[in-house]
Amino acid sequence: MADLAKMRNEIKKIVQRDDVKYVIGYEKGTYGWRVSPSFARTPEEVDKFIFSPLCVNNLAVYLVLEEKLPLPKGVEKEKKKIGIVVKGCDSRSVVQLVQEKAISRDDVVILGVPCSGVVDPRKMKEMFGKEIGTVAIEDKGEKYVIVIDGKKREVLKEELVSENCKTCQYQNPVISDILIGDEIKEKKEENYSKVKELEEKSTQERWDYWKEKFEKCIRCYACRNCCPVCNCKKCMAEKTTPVWIRRSVSLSENAGFHIMRSLHTAGRCIGCGSCERVCPMDIPLSKLYKKVEKDVIELFDYRAGLDEEEKPLLSVYSVDDSNEYIL
Amino acid sequence: MSEFEPNIVAFLCNWCSYAGADLAGTSRIEYPPNVKAIRVMCSGRINPMFIVNALQEGADGVLIGGCHPGDCHYSQGNYYARRKFQIIRKILEYLGIDPARVRMSWVSASEGQKFADVISEVIGDVKKIGPAKNINRI
Amino acid sequence: MGKDRIGKLVQILSRNTLYAPVKRDGITTFEKVEKVEDIKFDYQNSDVPPKNVLFPQTETTFKYTLGKDQKIEVPKENGKNIILGIRPCDARSFSILDKVFEKDFLDIYYSEKRENTTLIGLSCNEPGINCFCTSLDGGVGDKEGLDMLLTALEDEYFVEIATDKGKAIIENSPDLFSDASDEHAKKKDEINKRAESLMKRGISVEGIEEKLDKIFDDDLWNEISMKCIGCSVCTYLCPTCHCFDIQDEATLREGRRIRVWDSCSNPEYTLQASGYNPRPARINRIRNRIYHKYKYYPKNFKVIACVGCGRCIDKCSVNMDIVEVLSRVKKI
Numbered sequence: 042m043a044d045l046a047k048m049r050n051e052i053k054k055i056v057q058r059d060d061v062k063y064v065i066g067y068e069k070g071t072y073g074w075r076v077s078p079s080f081a082r083t084p085e086e087v088d089k090f091i092f093s094p095l096c097v098n099n100l101a102v103y104l105v106l107e108e109k110l111p112l113p114k115g116v117e118k119e120k121k122k123i124g125i126v127v128k129g130c131d132s133r134s135v136v137q138l139v140q141e142k143a144i145s146r147d148d149v150v151i152l153g154v155p156c157s158g159v160v161d162p163r164k165m166k167e168m169f170g171k172e173i174g175t176v177a178i179e180d181k182g183e184k185y186v187i188v189i190d191g192k193k194r195e196v197l198k199e200e201l202v203s204e205n206c207k208t209c210q211y212q213n214p215v216i217s218d219i220l221i222g223d224e225i226k227e228k229k230e231e232n233y234s235k236v237k238e239l240e241e242k243s244t245q246e247r248w249d250y251w252k253e254k255f256e257k258c259i260r261c262y263a264c265r266n267c268c269p270v271c272n273c274k275k276c277m278a279e280k281t282t283p284v285w286i287r288r289s290v291s292l293s294e295n296a297g298f299h300i301m302r303s304l305h306t307a308g309r310c311i312g313c314g315s316c317e318r319v320c321p322m323d324i325p326l327s328k329l330y331k332k333v334e335k336d337v338i339e340l341f342d343y344r345a346g347l348d349e350e351e352k353p354l355l356s357v358y359s360v361d362d363s364n365e366y367i368l
Numbered sequence: 369m370s371e372f373e374p375n376i377v378a379f380l381c382n383w384c385s386y387a388g389a390d391l392a393g394t395s396r397i398e399y400p401p402n403v404k405a406i407r408v409m410c411s412g413r414i415n416p417m418f419i420v421n422a423l424q425e426g427a428d429g430v431l432i433g434g435c436h437p438g439d440c441h442y443s444q445g446n447y448y449a450r451r452k453f454q455i456i457r458k459i460l461e462y463l464g465i466d467p468a469r470v471r472m473s474w475v476s477a478s479e480g481q482k483f484a485d486v487i488s489e490v491i492g493d494v495k496k497i498g499p500a501k502n503i504n505r506i
Numbered sequence: 507m508g509k510d511r512i513g514k515l516v517q518i519l520s521r522n523t524l525y526a527p528v529k530r531d532g533i534t535t536f537e538k539v540e541k542v543e544d545i546k547f548d549y550q551n552s553d554v555p556p557k558n559v560l561f562p563q564t565e566t567t568f569k570y571t572l573g574k575d576q577k578i579e580v581p582k583e584n585g586k587n588i589i590l591g592i593r594p595c596d597a598r599s600f601s602i603l604d605k606v607f608e609k610d611f612l613d614i615y616y617s618e619k620r621e622n623t624t625l626i627g628l629s630c631n632e633p634g635i636n637c638f639c640t641s642l643d644g645g646v647g648d649k650e651g652l653d654m655l656l657t658a659l660e661d662e663y664f665v666e667i668a669t670d671k672g673k674a675i676i677e678n679s680p681d682l683f684s685d686a687s688d689e690h691a692k693k694k695d696e697i698n699k700r701a702e703s704l705m706k707r708g709i710s711v712e713g714i715e716e717k718l719d720k721i722f723d724d725d726l727w728n729e730i731s732m733k734c735i736g737c738s739v740c741t742y743l744c745p746t747c748h749c750f751d752i753q754d755e756a757t758l759r760e761g762r763r764i765r766v767w768d769s770c771s772n773p774e775y776t777l778q779a780s781g782y783n784p785r786p787a788r789i790n791r792i793r794n795r796i797y798h799k800y801k802y803y804p805k806n807f808k809v810i811a812c813v814g815c816g817r818c819i820d821k822c823s824v825n826m827d828i829v830e831v832l833s834r835v836k837k838i
Contacts, residue, residue, distance in 0.1 A: 070825040072635065072707075077825035078733040098824060102735060108787040173635050173706045240462065248464025248502055253531055259554065259563065261769075263737035267823060277417070279774055285417050288753045288766045289564040293424050293505045300459060304416050307455045319823035321553065321739050323532045329462070336458045341451070358447035360437065363454060368473035368486050 048092060048154070048221045053084040055124045055150055055219070064124030064152070065103050067096040074165050074176035078103065092126070094178050094185065094202070097159045099315045100125055101134035101269035104144050123149055128156035130205075132214035133311040133346030134269040140349055141309070143272055153217025155225045158198070158206035160185075162318055165201060205314035205327060208232055215347055236332045251296070257322040258295040264316035264326055265302060270309045277301060303329055308337045308354025311346040374428035374494040376403045376487075379418060381411040383441035384476050385433025391480035399484035400491045403431070411435070411472075412445025416456040419470055424505045429494040431486070432472040439476065446474070465502050468493040508662045511682045516542040518679050519626075522586040525559050527552050536589065547591060547658075550634045551815060555745035556589055556596050557603065560619045563742075567615065567752070569762040587623040595639045595813040597625050597651035599745035605807040606748055615765070624671045627652040630701050636816030638707040638829055644813055647698040657694045664694040709832045711800070711810060718801045721838050722793075730831055731789040733824045738769035740818035740826070746799070746811045749775070770795055796831060 056064050068079035068089040076095045080103075081087045104123060112118060127135060132153055138144045157180050169176050169189070177188045178201075185201055187194045199207070212225045239247060262278070265271045278286045278298055286297045310330050317326040337343050340363055343354050380386040386407045392399065408414060411434030419430045432453060434446040453472045461467040471493075473486045507515070516524065516539070526545040528537045534549045536556040570578045604620065607613040630637075630646040639645060649655050654672030656663040664686060667673050676683050741747045751768035755761055768775060771792070776785045785791050803811035812828070819827050 071827040071830045072819075075825045080729070080732045103732075106735060106788075110786055171635055244461070244464050244466050246464075247462065251463045252502075257531060257533055259742050261738045261742050263735070263739050263823060266735040266737040279772075285421065287505075287755055288751065289755065289764050290766070291505075291564065293503045296463070296503045297420055297424055300420050300456075300463065301417055303459055304456060307459075315823075319737070319739075321743060321821040329459075332462050333455070333459060336455065340454050340458075355448065355451060358444060358451055360447070362447065362450050364437075364450070365454070366457060366467070366471070367450070367453075368471060368489065 044222075045091065049087050049090055051219055051221055052081070052087045052090060052124070052126070052152060055152065056081055056084055056087055058150075060120075060122055061124050061150060062119065062121035064126070064150075065100045066090040066126040066152075067092060067098070067100075069175065073172045073174070074160075074169050074178070090126070092154055094157075094159050094180050095165075095176075096128070097162060097203070097315075097318060099131050099134060099267065099269060099313045100127065101131050101138065102267055102315075104135070104138060104149060105269060105272040106266075122147070124152060125149055126152045126154060127214055127217070128154055128159070129209065129211040129214050130156075130311060130313040132216050133211060134313065136216050136349055137270055137309055137311060137346040138272075140346075140351055141270075141353060146349065151214070151217045151219075153214030153220045155213045155220070155222050156206075156209075157212060157225055157227075158202045158209070160201045161203040163323065168196070168201065203314060203318075204235070205312065208234075216349070233331060233335050235328055236335055239328060240332070252292060254324045255295040255299060256292050258290070258299070258324060259322060260290050260295060260298065261321060263319040263321065267315045267319045268306065268310075270306055270311075271302070273305075277305070299326075299329065303333050306330065307333050308341075308343055309345050310334060372495060372498060374402050374491055374499070375426060376429040376431060376490060376494065377422045377427040378403050378405045378431040378433060378487075379408055379411070379414050380405050380433040381435060381441075381446070382407055382409045384435035384439070385411075385473075385483065387477035388433070388475040388479050388483040391478065392483045393480075395480050397480055397484045399487045402491050403487050410440065410442050410445035411449035412440070412442065412447075414449055414452070416452050419456055419460075420503070423465065423469065423500055424503050426500075426504055426506055428500045429469040429471070429490055431490050433475050433483075433486075434472070436474045436476055465500070466497050468497055469500055507656075507665050507683050509658075512547075512663070513542040515679065515682055516545065516590070518682075519588050519590060519675070522588050524588050524590060525556070526590045536592075545591065547628070550630075550632070551593055551596070551637075551817070553743070553817075553821075555599065555743060555815070555817065556592050557599065557745050557748075559587065559589055560600065560623060561603065561616055561748065561750075563767050565615060565765045567763045567765055569760070571760040573759055583619055583622075585622070587619065588626060589623060590626045591628045592625055592652070593815070594627055594629060594646060594648040594650070594652065594655070595637070595644050595815045596745050597627050598639075598644050598648060599651070599813045599815075600625065601651035602746050602803075602807075602809055602811055602813070603748055605809070606803075609807075624653045624675065625651060626672070626675070627655040629655060629657045629698065631658055631697055633701055633705045634816055634820070636707060636819040636829075637705055637814060638709065638816060639814035640702055640705055641708045641711060642810055642812055642814045645698070646701040647694070657697060659690065659693050659697065662690075664690050707816070707829050709829050709836075711832065714810075714832065714835065715801050715804055717835055717838070718797055721835065722797075724838060726831075726834055726838065727789050727793040730826070731787075731792040734771070734788050734792055734826055735824060736771050736773070736788055736791070737823075738767075738771055739821050739823070741769040741771055741795070742767055743817045743821055745813055745815055745817075770798070792826075796828070800832070 063080050063082045066079050067076050070077045139146050174190045179186045185196050208231045287294050314327050422430045440446040457470050471490050475483045520540050525536045526539045529546045534552040535554045568580045607616040649668040653669045655666045749768045750765050754763050777783045799811040
């Protein structure tokens with residue numbers, strides 16, 4: 042992150058605009074290495090904003106999470122914009138939301154920040170789980186410089202960075218009103234190595250692997266709630282007429298829920314990895330969603346979250362779609 | 369020891385594959401009786417969750433029957449169904465549910481024999497791999 | 507009791523249904539065990555609280571079949587349960603849960619299991635970084651809710667008996683236990699004191715009830731609730747949260763009625779059949795949750811419905827921190 046002061050200045054200008062309600066960004070968390078989403082309504086509140094490899098959350102979810110409560114008669118809907126700080130992956134979420142008309146492009150002011158990777162919270166917890174004092178991280182290319190209580194430590198980047206970020210192809214935001222920081226020139230390739238590893242196993246081995254994972258699931262729906270693209274007013278998992286997925290927690294229902302969610306986000310998931318990050322039971326969801334992403338690219342040459350004007354995957358078809366496995 | 373008799377649920381589109389199944393019946397073509405047909409108006413109506421729910425409720429295999437591409441009674445329904453089918457099939461295969469359980473076929477209203485052949489093939493394949501116990505609710 | 511004797515103790519205890527912390531694919535939960543090798547004793551605290559044992563996530567209240575041989579059957583839980591290795595905070599949560607499951611109308615599913623369960627605790631030698639049980643009348647060696655408490659000394663466990671049920675265990679296998687000396691007691695006190703001094707978080711909850719009364723409409727709740735994503739992680743992993751829903755799962759011929767965990771952070775929790783929702787926004791639901799734990803529950807049952815285990819702080823993905831919220835409440 043090039044210059045924190047510069048970022049805060051740019052954001053202050055946005056917050057002071059008449060047509061902006063508030064700006065969503067990141068602030069220091071309440072202990073150790075945690076970072077919390079922050080909502081700034083005044084320039085003073087912008088002073089809390091930070092940006093570092095610890096800023097893992099995908100903030101685009103707040104654009105669709107805000108409740109639109111019924112207004113009393115005579116009161117008009119507020120037409121103000123929302124500013125949002127986005128990393129490369131998060132910007133694709135915003136594009137996807139605009140594509141699906143969940144939000145309008147005019148509703149947001151996008152502050153793009155080129156990102157060279159964020160940490161994996163599980164690895165952070167393992168290494169720094171006992172630190173209650175503030176842990177600050179600076180990205181120095183191949184390594185992270187970590188400052189705890191004034192003492193510096195150096196750790197190799199690959200020991201802490203999220204697996205997702207190692208093969209990120211969109212480190213620069215694909216859409217932004219204002220770009221804060223220098224564009225990253227480095228190009229990485231997605232190789233789907235973890236997905237291929239699992240694809241190569243036998244059917245029974247794959248089932249045994251996923252059975253163990255799905256049995257852990259407690260159906261907290263954190264994965265669904267943190268995903269910007271999961272924004273149905275009434276989730277199919279909670280419908281009772283008819284019942285698609287029962288409320289009881291068992292292998293069958295848990296598997297059904299995860300199959301359902303991966304179906305509904307096919308061609309819409311941009312691979313930010315939030316679902317895996319927030320899961321309290323450490324279920325490796327990115328292996329499943331990356332597989333769907335790979336299939337959608339191979340079968341239909343379709344990539345989510347890149348073009349605002351593109352049509353959603355399942356609302357178009359091609360006469361030449363694959364006829365594989367069809368009798 | 370009686371042989372395993374699979375339970376196949378077939379979602380058949382009203383205009384083509386259901387009519388094809390009908391024709392197989394009126395022409396007295398013999399095919400295995402393990403299939404339970406559910407008529408839908410178009411294969412595009414099929415929500416991929418139908419397949420998942422069928423497997424949860426005890427079906428050993430699911431077949432989706434639709435019109436040939438280009439001949440859909442509602443012009444594009446089967447194209448959408450084809451897309452959805454490809455996605456759900458790949459997901460289920462990745463999770464460890466044998467891909468032989470979820471099949472799709474294009475059967476037109478005049479192809480009674482083809483319908484019988486498709487059913488026999490699907491049932492034969494499912495018989496080989498045994499009952500579906502993965503996401504069975506029961 | 508010597509640490510080498512724990513295997514024998516487990517063998518004797520597993521004649522009943524024994525639950526102990528087990529590490530399953532990276533997650534520690536309380537599950538049925540039969541051998542001491544399956545038990546993981548060096549854990550800070552389990553990811554899923556042991557309320558799962560007495561108040562399962564999915565519980566059948568009755569099953570039925572229709573038709574000629576129509577019948578209704580209520581599942582019978584017989585046999586004694588023992589939970590081994592539970593932390594004092596989690597044990598305390600049971601005495602808090604008892605109050606709501608036994609008020610006015612006895613919840614037979616919970617209380618039958620509770621009566622037949624013996625809790626053998628393991629005190630914490632090192633607290634987690636988000637633990638704050640000492641702020642809520644708890645402690646690393648607190649015996650509230652426990653029948654027996656083990657404190658790990660160097661080569662042995664210091665055993666303390668709290669109730670008759672705990673006494674029964676010792677009387678059942680007297681050769682495993684020996685009298686403790688004053689030395690042992692002193693070492694145990696030292697260990698407990700050291701553990702409590704390592705606890706870095708704390709908040710005084712004195713007067714919190716009255717304070718919350720006054721600040722219902724404060725902007726603080728708006729600020730806090732904006733970052734909540736409304737998942738159910740804090741409620742499901744909280745040892746004292748006890749909301750549930752009753753659902754019917756039925757086919758044409760048979761079915762069952764189940765009780766499942768529910769969460770007040772879901773919008774559907776208060777959704778009425780008319781479509782009206784008295785708690786439509788996250789601010790209503792989060793404010794309600796904090797008020798329930800720190801004001802409504804103490805008003806009804808004279809005890810704060812929080813044991814300070816810190817799981818909600820650990821597992822919340824957006825860093826919702828109850829200790830920070832309470833300290834801000836006090837400052838208003």
